[in-house]
Amino acid sequence: MDVILNPKELDEPELKTFTENKVKCSLKRLFWLVRKIKVSYSLVHQSKTGCNQNCLIEFQTFDHQQIEVSVTARDKRTALDMGLKRVYKHVQKIFHKAQKYGRLSKQVHA
Numbered sequence: 689m690d691v692i693l694n695p696k697e698l699d700e701p702e703l704k705t706f707t708e709n710k711v712k713c714s715l716k717r718l719f720w721l722v723r724k725i726k727v728s729y730s731l732v733h734q735s736k737t738g739c740n741q742n743c744l745i746e747f748q749t750f751d752h753q754q755i756e757v758s759v760t761a762r763d764k765r766t767a768l769d770m771g772l773k774r775v776y777k778h779v780q781k782i783f784h785k786a787q788k789y790g791r792l793s794k795q796v797h798a
Contacts, residue, residue: 689712689715689719689720689722689724689725690723690724691707691708691725691727692724692725692726693707693708694726694727703765706765707727707768710769711725714773714776715776715779718776718780720750721750721779721782722747722749722750722779723748723749724747725746725748725775726745726746727744727768728743728744729743729744729767730744732760738762739760740762741760741761741763741764742758742759742760743758743761743764743767743770743771744756744758744771745758745768745771745775747775749782755778757774757775757778758771759774
């Protein structure tokens with residue numbers, strides 16, 4: 689699994705390592721189903737609420753499906769956590785469909 693970060697939004701070096709570790713840790717046992725994951729942060733201008741940090745997570749699965757998840761929260765770490773929860777749910781669905789329709793062997797383990 690390749691973790692790609694957009695360097696122009698990452699002004700803090702510890703945020704880069706935090707993002708990489710959080711991505712690898714949060715996918716747990718299903719990380720081998722994801723080929724590439726790209727994380728980028730941005731600032732939402734003219735937000736009427738206190739939530740002004742946007743996290744966009746794009747990932748490509750083993751069968752070349754590309755999925756994007758976008759989350760807006762108060763800070764970058766919270767946005768990343770919420771986005772990775774959604775990513776994990778999507779990867780679980782893809783894994784169960786692949787097992788159900790015979791694209792993967794049920795004996796495959798990471």
